[in-house]
Amino acid sequence: MISSDMSQANVPSTSQSNPTYGRAYFRNKALDQYPNLYREFSSKKFDYYGITDETPCPLCKLDHDDEEGIEGRYEARSYFIKCEQREIEIVA
Numbered sequence: 001m002i003s004s005d006m007s008q009a010n011v012p013s014t015s016q017s018n019p020t021y022g023r024a025y026f027r028n029k030a031l032d033q034y035p036n037l038y039r040e041f042s043s044k045k046f047d048y049y050g051i052t053d054e055t056p057c058p059l060c061k062l063d064h065d066d067e068e069g070i071e072g073r074y075e076a077r078s079y080f081i082k083c084e085q086r087e088i089e090i091v092a
């Protein structure tokens with residue numbers, strides 16, 4: 001006999017219960033906070049941002065090579081964006 005415990009089916013759907021602060025929310029918030037950024041594309045785990053031309057990096061204020069770009073990551077209801085110099089948390 002296989003003991004079928006309910007632990008897997010029992011996980012509360014917290015990530016679904018508060019869509020206001022989901023990944024899309026933070027993404028918009030980040031773009032709102034840093035108007036010089038635009039979203040390039042997203043992978044399963046990360047969002048990638050570019051910097052609109054001729055402006056220094058809005059995160060670290062340095063004029064670094066934009067080939068690196070900005071990376072956003074949603075994790076446990078927090079959202080972080082980082083460039084090669086700095087990481088900043090976007091607060092809800």
Ligand SMILES: [Zn+2]
Nearest residue numbers: 057060083085
């Ligand atoms: Zn930077």
